[in-house]
Amino acid sequence: MLTDLSLAELKPLITESGQPLYRAGQLYKRLMAGDSADAMTELPKAFRARLFDRYDAAGTEILKTYRAKDGTYKYLFGLRDGQTVEGALMSQAYGATLCVSTQAGCRMGCRFCASGLNGLIRNLSPGEILGQVVAVNRAAGGTAERRAITNLVLMGSGEPLDNYDSVTAFLRLVTAEDGLRFSQRNISLSTSGLAPGIRRLADDGFSVTLSISLHATADEQRSAVMPINARYPIAEVLGAARYYFEKTGRRVHIEYAMIEGLNVNYFDAKRLATLLKGFPVHVNLLYLNSVPERQLKSTSKPAGERFLERLKALGVNATVRKSRGSDVGGACGQLRARHEAGRNEAPKA
Numbered sequence: 001m002l003t004d005l006s007l008a009e010l011k012p013l014i015t016e017s018g019q020p021l022y023r024a025g026q027l028y029k030r031l032m033a034g035d036s037a038d039a040m041t042e043l044p045k046a047f048r049a050r051l052f053d054r055y056d057a058a059g060t061e062i063l064k065t066y067r068a069k070d071g072t073y074k075y076l077f078g079l080r081d082g083q084t085v086e087g088a089l090m091s092q093a094y095g096a097t098l099c100v101s102t103q104a105g106c107r108m109g110c111r112f113c114a115s116g117l118n119g120l121i122r123n124l125s126p127g128e129i130l131g132q133v134v135a136v137n138r139a140a141g142g143t144a145e146r147r148a149i150t151n152l153v154l155m156g157s158g159e160p161l162d163n164y165d166s167v168t169a170f171l172r173l174v175t176a177e178d179g180l181r182f183s184q185r186n187i188s189l190s191t192s193g194l195a196p197g198i199r200r201l202a203d204d205g206f207s208v209t210l211s212i213s214l215h216a217t218a219d220e221q222r223s224a225v226m227p228i229n230a231r232y233p234i235a236e237v238l239g240a241a242r243y244y245f246e247k248t249g250r251r252v253h254i255e256y257a258m259i260e261g262l263n264v265n266y267f268d269a270k271r272l273a274t275l276l277k278g279f280p281v282h283v284n285l286l287y288l289n290s291v292p293e294r295q296l297k298s299t300s301k302p303a304g305e306r307f308l309e310r311l312k313a314l315g316v317n318a319t320v321r322k323s324r325g326s327d328v329g330g331a332c333g334q335l336r337a338r339h340e341a342g343r344n345e346a347p348k349a
Contacts, residue, residue: 001059002031003127003134007178019047031057032179034138056080060131062139076335077132083121085157086335087132089140095150096140100132102167103158108192111225112257114291115157126169133174144180152182155190161197171206184208190255192228193237202247210244211253212237216263217271225259234275242279254283258299264307273314283311283318
């Protein structure tokens, strides 16, 4: 797939085909714009035919688009093997943020998430992740030179650090000067807490905004909703997060879904404040999106507000993150789950 390749990696394909080297730049610009082969008229027709007979251009296309009441766009993407993933474009005063997926399905097994209902299907390639950005940028009226997307969050289906090589290759592609030129400061990566991957990310020179899905303040409590905690408990995850901060200088974000009857009492607030003491993080509190297949429920708005005020009183830097796109399946994995259920239904007699 051509979007798996950097401009430097495209050049040998061009020279091997007997074309002048400048064709690589022409082709790459078109790929970053999401143009079809037929639209690449500056490239010789015979060369295009040979090239696209051997390679897919992107391998990611928008199958369906939904617009929520709050203006959020939710996308169902189709991949070359028939798998689907999803993303969301959210507009705010400071720009437009696209949430992308890094895996088809997920094997982390978080009890509140729809992404992992059927486990991990497969990892996405760098070009399939990049293809989501290219497709939405084009659909939103952007170009490679003037993007309609200002920020990226790797918070869709999948655990990014469970697909480390593809995700970091994607980060290099999407930040390349000859590509879409995103700044790492405008990219957030959310992880359920794969501590070795967090440390590796820092050691490999990346400086994206790191978001840790914590969702609990004690190991027994966290293991009940996030099985990965049995392997990487809270202390180890936060230790890796501190290492990332020390190595990159980038403030870490803590994601904390407020779950009814589980993690929003006074003692949770005190434990969270203790865990984060001396660590300059920002806590994003979230009201849990309803997932019918899961039994967990979000706390009420009054209970959530009380929890926020308790944290602030304890000196924790926290805000409630507004839920977006809930009327069109805003939670990760819900849109794909509905699509797959519909596709697998037996035809009516």
